[in-house]
Amino acid sequence: SINTDRLLNRLQELGRIGRDTDNKLTRLAASDTDKAGRDLFVTWMKESGLEVYIDRIGNIFGIWYGPENRNEAPIMIGSHIDTVINAGIFDGCYGVLSGLEVINTLQEAGFIPSRPIAVAAFTNEEGVRYTPDMMGSLVFAGGLSVEDALATVGADGTLLGEELERIGYAGTEDPGFLKPHAYIELHIEQGPILEKMGFPIGAVENLQGISWQRITIEGVANHAGTTPTDMRRDAGLAAARVITYLRDRANDSNGQTVATVGTIDFKPNAINVIPSLATFTVDLRDPYEQRLQQEERALANYLKELAVSEEVSITTEQLVRFQPVTFDETIVKLVEQAANQRGLQSKRMTSGAGHDAQMMARVCPTAMIFVPSIDGISHNPKEYTKDTDLEDGANVLLDVVSNLSGN
Amino acid sequence: SINTDRLLNRLQELGRIGRDTDNKLTRLAASDTDKAGRDLFVTWMKESGLEVYIDRIGNIFGIWYGPENRNEAPIMIGSHIDTVINAGIFDGCYGVLSGLEVINTLQEAGFIPSRPIAVAAFTNEEGVRYTPDMMGSLVFAGGLSVEDALATVGADGTLLGEELERIGYAGTEDPGFLKPHAYIELHIEQGPILEKMGFPIGAVENLQGISWQRITIEGVANHAGTTPTDMRRDAGLAAARVITYLRDRANDSNGQTVATVGTIDFKPNAINVIPSLATFTVDLRDPYEQRLQQEERALANYLKELAVSEEVSITTEQLVRFQPVTFDETIVKLVEQAANQRGLQSKRMTSGAGHDAQMMARVCPTAMIFVPSIDGISHNPKEYTKDTDLEDGANVLLDVVSNLSGN
Ligand SMILES: NC(=O)NCCC(=O)O
Numbered sequence: 009s010i011n012t013d014r015l016l017n018r019l020q021e022l023g024r025i026g027r028d029t030d031n032k033l034t035r036l037a038a039s040d041t042d043k044a045g046r047d048l049f050v051t052w053m054k055e056s057g058l059e060v061y062i063d064r065i066g067n068i069f070g071i072w073y074g075p076e077n078r079n080e081a082p083i084m085i086g087s088h089i090d091t092v093i094n095a096g097i098f099d100g101c102y103g104v105l106s107g108l109e110v111i112n113t114l115q116e117a118g119f120i121p122s123r124p125i126a127v128a129a130f131t132n133e134e135g136v137r138y139t140p141d142m143m144g145s146l147v148f149a150g151g152l153s154v155e156d157a158l159a160t161v162g163a164d165g166t167l168l169g170e171e172l173e174r175i176g177y178a179g180t181e182d183p184g185f186l187k188p189h190a191y192i193e194l195h196i197e198q199g200p201i202l203e204k205m206g207f208p209i210g211a212v213e214n215l216q217g218i219s220w221q222r223i224t225i226e227g228v229a230n231h232a233g234t235t236p237t238d239m240r241r242d243a244g245l246a247a248a249r250v251i252t253y254l255r256d257r258a259n260d261s262n263g264q265t266v267a268t269v270g271t272i273d274f275k276p277n278a279i280n281v282i283p284s285l286a287t288f289t290v291d292l293r294d295p296y297e298q299r300l301q302q303e304e305r306a307l308a309n310y311l312k313e314l315a316v317s318e319e320v321s322i323t324t325e326q327l328v329r330f331q332p333v334t335f336d337e338t339i340v341k342l343v344e345q346a347a348n349q350r351g352l353q354s355k356r357m358t359s360g361a362g363h364d365a366q367m368m369a370r371v372c373p374t375a376m377i378f379v380p381s382i383d384g385i386s387h388n389p390k391e392y393t394k395d396t397d398l399e400d401g402a403n404v405l406l407d408v409v410s411n412l413s414g415n
Numbered sequence: 416s417i418n419t420d421r422l423l424n425r426l427q428e429l430g431r432i433g434r435d436t437d438n439k440l441t442r443l444a445a446s447d448t449d450k451a452g453r454d455l456f457v458t459w460m461k462e463s464g465l466e467v468y469i470d471r472i473g474n475i476f477g478i479w480y481g482p483e484n485r486n487e488a489p490i491m492i493g494s495h496i497d498t499v500i501n502a503g504i505f506d507g508c509y510g511v512l513s514g515l516e517v518i519n520t521l522q523e524a525g526f527i528p529s530r531p532i533a534v535a536a537f538t539n540e541e542g543v544r545y546t547p548d549m550m551g552s553l554v555f556a557g558g559l560s561v562e563d564a565l566a567t568v569g570a571d572g573t574l575l576g577e578e579l580e581r582i583g584y585a586g587t588e589d590p591g592f593l594k595p596h597a598y599i600e601l602h603i604e605q606g607p608i609l610e611k612m613g614f615p616i617g618a619v620e621n622l623q624g625i626s627w628q629r630i631t632i633e634g635v636a637n638h639a640g641t642t643p644t645d646m647r648r649d650a651g652l653a654a655a656r657v658i659t660y661l662r663d664r665a666n667d668s669n670g671q672t673v674a675t676v677g678t679i680d681f682k683p684n685a686i687n688v689i690p691s692l693a694t695f696t697v698d699l700r701d702p703y704e705q706r707l708q709q710e711e712r713a714l715a716n717y718l719k720e721l722a723v724s725e726e727v728s729i730t731t732e733q734l735v736r737f738q739p740v741t742f743d744e745t746i747v748k749l750v751e752q753a754a755n756q757r758g759l760q761s762k763r764m765t766s767g768a769g770h771d772a773q774m775m776a777r778v779c780p781t782a783m784i785f786v787p788s789i790d791g792i793s794h795n796p797k798e799y800t801k802d803t804d805l806e807d808g809a810n811v812l813l814d815v816v817s818n819l820s821g822n
């Protein structure tokens with residue numbers, strides 16, 4: 009079993025890096041605080057005798073080679089150490105540090121791996137500073153060219169390529185230089201299901217497809233007092249109809265597809281002026297591509313009807329579109345078995361959030377392990393997972409990895 | 416009849432004051448451009464032999480006394496010359512300059528007024544820089560103390576009192592120093608009704624009550640991908656339900672009460688985060704106080720139900736509340752008669768917008784005359800009223816005023 013204290017201490021230590029004067033934790037990708045976090049992680053890897061490689065998009069890999077396995081494809085354990093603004097300490101870091109902990113535990117146990125074991129920290133998983141999220145793993149998996157990714161302009165006007173140079177993490181390896189035999193990611197659930205249903209372990213069998221659109225509705229600005237109701241072409245009202253439509257549809261379908269409108273903007277945004285313009289985003293997710301497409305079509309049809317009934321014009325822009333991912337059944341079963349052998353009940357489940365595993369599934373057999381998030385909270389300082397759950401998750405990871413890299 | 420060219424030329428000349436480099440017209444209350452507009456208006460009044468008075472809130476009055484009427488209460492014609500940002504040239508200015516034109520016409524005709532005739536330009540009708548709107552007339556009518564009004568902090572952080580001093584329009588008269596016998600305001604409709612129904616003159620018999628509220632809904636921010644639909648406490652969805660509720664109710668009531676949500680803001684306003692906070696404004700208007708109260712109560716009840724069904728907490732803040740105003744039936748009839756005698760069809764109607772007349776009705780018999788606004792557009796450079804309609808409106812005003820101030 010893993011060394012729980014070491015894992016928890018490292019989580020705390022990394023979680024202290026990137027605190028502002030209000031003690032808020034923020035390590036945006038390729039920032040100074042991200043550099044400090046990376047440096048600490050690299051130090052730990054080197055102390056553990058790992059060979060450290062950085063690829064051109066800044067992904068960090070630490071590889072533990074056994075005496076005779078240099079030509080074998082590695083088992084890769086990964087996640088990310090960049091964070092959102094005002095983050096918790098577990099999202100991403102738990103997976104990366106558990107990967108290192110698994111290697112340390114196997115080293116100390118005298119384990120002879122038949123395959124190298126690699127731990128990876130991917131660049132810019134959160135996508136807060138540079139869009140899209142999961143960028144490092146997407147580039148690694150060949151879904152985005154390294155040149156395009158490095159040329160990304162950040163929310164703060166910086167270039168990712170220049171920032172990686174600046175912090176010393178513009179590496180030389182071509183993304184994809186490693187061809188993993190399998191990829192496993194341990195992560196906090198970031199949702200309420202495991203805690204609510206009382207399972208310590210989630211055996212994640214698939215990951216939802218993600219469709220992000222920006223919708224712009226154009227009506228006619230007019231005086232709130234003098235314009236009769238039946239003569240209004242109210243962009244704000246039309247936006248509200250879309251929001252309630254999406255929820256009513258989610259309710260009717262028992263919430264299989266989840267839909268979120270997280271951002272909105274009215275113009276001219278004056279109390280006594282009917283909005284001429286409403287801009288908002290729609291985040292649609294479903295584990296099944298067909299159903300996701302069906303919901304996208306239903307929304308498109310609804311927008312067509314709405315444009316006619318409210319006399320507005322509507323345009324949509326696709327911002328992100330990732331198909332659902334089905335994880336490798338063999339690895340998912342290994343997760344279930346490992347949990348079972350440790351007397352832990354596991355639940356087969358879907359990942360609601362996007363993760364690096366989603367991209368890695370394009371290049372090798374992949375699965376994820378979830379542990380409970382108290383109240384389902386993440387991306388928030390209140391993000392919390394109990395020590396025993398953190399320990400259990402890392403031990404299940406240990407068993408799966410030793411199984412995959414054993415003889 | 417009035418001198419149409421003089422009126423139109425003055426409208427154009429005043430309309431050139433306050434243009435920026437893009438030729439956009441903006442004369443916010445007590446600004447440098449407002450000062451320039453005021454100076455021009457005062458010059459015209461002095462050239463016309465009027466006695467000019469400024470009161471402590473900066474309202475400007477030009478009074479034409481007849482040979483033997485100094486002790487009579489004046490007939491007051493008024494409106495405002497401040498504008499919104501990127502305004503048209505008619506809103507407010509048309510009423511003020513028509514007042515001056517009526518005086519000039521009567522002067523030239525050798526008319527002996529039994530009552531003084533005053534033209535008034537009230538401070539800060541638009542309320543863009545300082546809240547509330549109709550401030551100068553509200554103070555004049557005793558609805559707001561001059562001290563409180565002068566202490567108003569503007570959207571730009573300035574103090575109205577200091578700005579009036581700065582531009583030289585902090586007068587010495589106490590607001591209300593004049594007690595008008597009657598008040599008449601000629602204004603563009605700012606709505607589509609007269610143009611759509613083909614009437615050149617609106618005999619405005621009442622003015623809607625205006626209720627402005629800010630509503631704040633607090634839910635719980637959570638991950639868009641991992642939070643099941645039935646566990647969401649989505650402040651943005653709840654806001655959208657209020658917006659559609661208000662419209663559906665307006666439709667059901669044949670749109671007697673008009674309701675507008677012109678501003679909205681979500682927090683944290685991130686594409687993949689369920690909004691924890693939604694803030695928006697509601698502008699409710701109805702010509703009948705009972706019905707306005709009924710709609711306010713219905714909204715309050717709806718918010719209570721919504722707080723339970725969506726598991727959010729909702730607070731409301733009243734920003735503005737003006738009761739509906741019924742104008743003076745005698746003056747409204749005079750407007751109808753004057754139109755009729757000039758062969759102009761008039762329509763009895765409600766003012767959808769707030770106007771200085773709304774405040775003046777508290778202190779003397781009051782009515783308004785409307786002329787058509789093409790496409791109902793105002794607060795916009797496209798604001799437009801045809802020359803013949805401007806002429807007809809001013810002539811109806813002339814007839815009503817000469818009737819009220821004749822022998
Ligand atoms: N894990 C995670 O929060 N990823 C961000 C992408 C998303 O799922 O919205």
Ligand SMILES: NC(=O)NCCC(=O)O
Pocket residue numbers: 233280540541548605767768769770
């Ligand atoms: N006339 C006018 O536009 N007044 C502004 C106040 C309002 O009616 O919203």
